[in-house]
Amino acid sequence: MFENAQRTEISTLGEFGLISHLTKNFELVNNTNLGVGDDAAVISPTPGYKTVISTDMLVEGVHFDLSYFPMKHLGYKAVVANLSDIYAMNAKPKQITVSIALSSRFSLEAVEELYAGIQMACKNYQVDLIGGDTSTAKQGLTISITAIGEAKEEDLSFRNGAKVNELLVVSGDLGGAYCGYQFLEREKRVYLDNPSVQPDLSGYDYIIERQLKPEARKDIIAILETLNIHPTSMMDISDGLASECFHLAKSSNVGITIYEEKIPIDPTTYNFARELDLDPTMCALSGGEDYELLFTIKQEDFSKLEHHADFSIIGFVTDSNEGMNMISKGGNKHPLQAQGWTAF
Amino acid sequence: MFENAQRTEISTLGEFGLISHLTKNFELVNNTNLGVGDDAAVISPTPGYKTVISTDMLVEGVHFDLSYFPMKHLGYKAVVANLSDIYAMNAKPKQITVSIALSSRFSLEAVEELYAGIQMACKNYQVDLIGGDTSTAKQGLTISITAIGEAKEEDLSFRNGAKVNELLVVSGDLGGAYCGYQFLEREKRVYLDNPSVQPDLSGYDYIIERQLKPEARKDIIAILETLNIHPTSMMDISDGLASECFHLAKSSNVGITIYEEKIPIDPTTYNFARELDLDPTMCALSGGEDYELLFTIKQEDFSKLEHHADFSIIGFVTDSNEGMNMISKGGNKHPLQAQGWTAF
Numbered sequence: 001m002f003e004n005a006q007r008t009e010i011s012t013l014g015e016f017g018l019i020s021h022l023t024k025n026f027e028l029v030n031n032t033n034l035g036v037g038d039d040a041a042v043i044s045p046t047p048g049y050k051t052v053i054s055t056d057m058l059v060e061g062v063h064f065d066l067s068y069f070p071m072k073h074l075g076y077k078a079v080v081a082n083l084s085d086i087y088a089m090n091a092k093p094k095q096i097t098v099s100i101a102l103s104s105r106f107s108l109e110a111v112e113e114l115y116a117g118i119q120m121a122c123k124n125y126q127v128d129l130i131g132g133d134t135s136t137a138k139q140g141l142t143i144s145i146t147a148i149g150e151a152k153e154e155d156l157s158f159r160n161g162a163k164v165n166e167l168l169v170v171s172g173d174l175g176g177a178y179c180g181y182q183f184l185e186r187e188k189r190v191y192l193d194n195p196s197v198q199p200d201l202s203g204y205d206y207i208i209e210r211q212l213k214p215e216a217r218k219d220i221i222a223i224l225e226t227l228n229i230h231p232t233s234m235m236d237i238s239d240g241l242a243s244e245c246f247h248l249a250k251s252s253n254v255g256i257t258i259y260e261e262k263i264p265i266d267p268t269t270y271n272f273a274r275e276l277d278l279d280p281t282m283c284a285l286s287g288g289e290d291y292e293l294l295f296t297i298k299q300e301d302f303s304k305l306e307h308h309a310d311f312s313i314i315g316f317v318t319d320s321n322e323g324m325n326m327i328s329k330g331g332n333k334h335p336l337q338a339q340g341w342t343a344f
Numbered sequence: 345m346f347e348n349a350q351r352t353e354i355s356t357l358g359e360f361g362l363i364s365h366l367t368k369n370f371e372l373v374n375n376t377n378l379g380v381g382d383d384a385a386v387i388s389p390t391p392g393y394k395t396v397i398s399t400d401m402l403v404e405g406v407h408f409d410l411s412y413f414p415m416k417h418l419g420y421k422a423v424v425a426n427l428s429d430i431y432a433m434n435a436k437p438k439q440i441t442v443s444i445a446l447s448s449r450f451s452l453e454a455v456e457e458l459y460a461g462i463q464m465a466c467k468n469y470q471v472d473l474i475g476g477d478t479s480t481a482k483q484g485l486t487i488s489i490t491a492i493g494e495a496k497e498e499d500l501s502f503r504n505g506a507k508v509n510e511l512l513v514v515s516g517d518l519g520g521a522y523c524g525y526q527f528l529e530r531e532k533r534v535y536l537d538n539p540s541v542q543p544d545l546s547g548y549d550y551i552i553e554r555q556l557k558p559e560a561r562k563d564i565i566a567i568l569e570t571l572n573i574h575p576t577s578m579m580d581i582s583d584g585l586a587s588e589c590f591h592l593a594k595s596s597n598v599g600i601t602i603y604e605e606k607i608p609i610d611p612t613t614y615n616f617a618r619e620l621d622l623d624p625t626m627c628a629l630s631g632g633e634d635y636e637l638l639f640t641i642k643q644e645d646f647s648k649l650e651h652h653a654d655f656s657i658i659g660f661v662t663d664s665n666e667g668m669n670m671i672s673k674g675g676n677k678h679p680l681q682a683q684g685w686t687a688f
Contacts, residue, residue, distance in 0.1 A: 038503050039432035040398035045389035054384035057443040057477045088383035099401040133401045144488035159382050
């Protein structure tokens with residue numbers, strides 16, 4: 001589905017020409033002294049702040065399917081996924097590096113689209129692109145991004161800080177990105193069966209956007225600061241709620257109980273899951289890529305979040321002996337299953 | 345040529361199990377507060393220092409050939425190549441992140457070898473592995489490393505600081521890694537023609553080591569500090585001397601003249617180049633991966649380096665109008681050609 005009217009071979013620019021061509025319009029807005037163009041970039045850490053670093057690799061055919069994923073959206077999402085990890089530390093991202101390896105199948109115009117998405121994410125999240133690498137590959141497209149952020153030591157939230165009786169909170173809603181993925185896969189099969197059928201996307205915009213143009217919850221970090229809430233533990237939800245609950249519980253050496261009815265699911269997600277005969281709760285528990293934040297707060301902070309539309313209090317922290325549980329809508333207690341999406 | 349007696353499938357561990365298995369024996373020796381295991385790593389920048397960041401991506405079939413490149417050496421070299429970029433800023437590396445994407449062709453034992461090499465490099469250069477990502481790929485092996493270092497602002501050396509009449513200096517010797525590559529490619533062809541022929545490596549150890557186990561010039565940075573020399577510009581030689589001279593000259597808006605007879609070439613490199621009917625000077629000018637340092641110094645620092653075995657003063661900086669030149673052994677002036685190795 002992805003086409004270019006014009007096709008320029010990347011080899012016409014050469015490696016150094018390509019990097020400078022792709023990055024020439026990026027602005028530096030943070031504490032970056034030197035961006036792309038030397039052996040290394042130089043940044044000025046804010047005095048008294050910690051530096052926070054995260055990295056991710058995305059592989060075509062494993063993490064994304066270019067038959068329905070536009071290059072621009074892919075660039076945007078690749079950055080967002082990394083920034084999400086920085087926000088998950090209750091920190092603020094400042095810089096990224098982007099490395100790509102790609103086969104000769106990709107034109108310069110395709111790579112420009114990828115970088116247009118990267119640039120849009122840099123602009124929306126106010127981060128500087130400070131370095132990277134470009135290389136040929138025998139096959140496919142691989143993207144590796146490293147994000148660098150900052151926080152005061154006392155503001156950082158780790159996975160290991162959850163304590164018994166604290167409340168478990170999630171931002172936004174869950175399962176949408178997974179349902180968007182299922183929707184796009186279905187439309188792809190329809191298209192492959194009969195290329196003359198145009199996909200009807202109306203009514204599914206929300207889940208498609210959750211998959212193709214997710215956002216990192218920069219706003220949540222700001223709201224928590226305004227509400228004067230310091231999450232006792234936090235992580236982002238990239239592999240599905242259940243899997244992340246297991247990580248959080250294991251790191252903090254606690255148990256977790258969640259209420260099925262409290263898991264936030266958007267109506268579009270719910271209806272599409274039903275259309276496919278999927279359990280919406282399972283989509284939220286095991287579908288990935290929502291990039292929402294999962295965190296624990298002290299009981300005394302309950303009233304600050306109770307009626308806030310961006311947050312759902314979905315459970316509580318227990319002693320580790322109680323293990324991982326979900327109270328179903330019918331009121332029964334079931335062991336929680338971790339079935340997060342895994343690349344292996 | 346690379347074989348394992350035992351083969352364990354990576355899928356038996358899962359993604360998170362794999363990361364924790366591979367990184368469990370890595371020690372943190374620097375200003376790292378939190379390494380692998382959370383959404384992001386946390387480091388404490390040294391007050392008053394700048395943070396320096398570089399990143400590289402290595403792709404099987406483009407940057408390395410596993411038919412003669414042992415996984416352990418590959419891990420070592422991948423780290424070294426990144427650290428070299430940090431030293432090239434006259435900075436000291438402190439941390440790295442490592443991401444890999446690999447096909448199911450690779451066993452757990454193979455990946456353990458890769459990480460054994462990464463760990464050895466971390467130990468030798470005293471850097472902390474603080475994060476990374478592992479993913480499947482449809483084909484091959486891709487490695488992406490980001491290195492983080494530190495320097496005082498006044499110590500940093502950039503590419504753009506060279507001034508007319510300054511001296512151009514190179515560490516170590518050049519062309520060895522390229523000749524090692526040519527040697528290994530030749531032995532590979534011999535082996536493919538007749539697998540019963542055992543390669544005779546004797547006498548070629550130096551160039552093989554330059555290719556398979558290069559080192560970053562940590563020692564040079566220390567020597568320059570001891571000699572109280574601040575390079576006015578500096579970069580590492582990863583793509584060949586000529587290409588790097590062009591980068592340095594362009595960034596500094598100057599010209600460069602080098603003397604062919606001053607280019608340091610090891611006898612093993614020289615003899616092997618002759619054996620292949622290659623011009624040893626061309627191997628030094630256009631062969632890559634030597635990871636030596638190229639830098640400029642003020643004339644007044646000449647005597648400090650003049651008789652130092654680790655350095656060769658190979659030329660001088662001119663006005664940009666004079667362009668890029670090489671004085672041949674016969675005393676003739678030729679335009680310098682940039683034919684650095686390029687991945688496109």
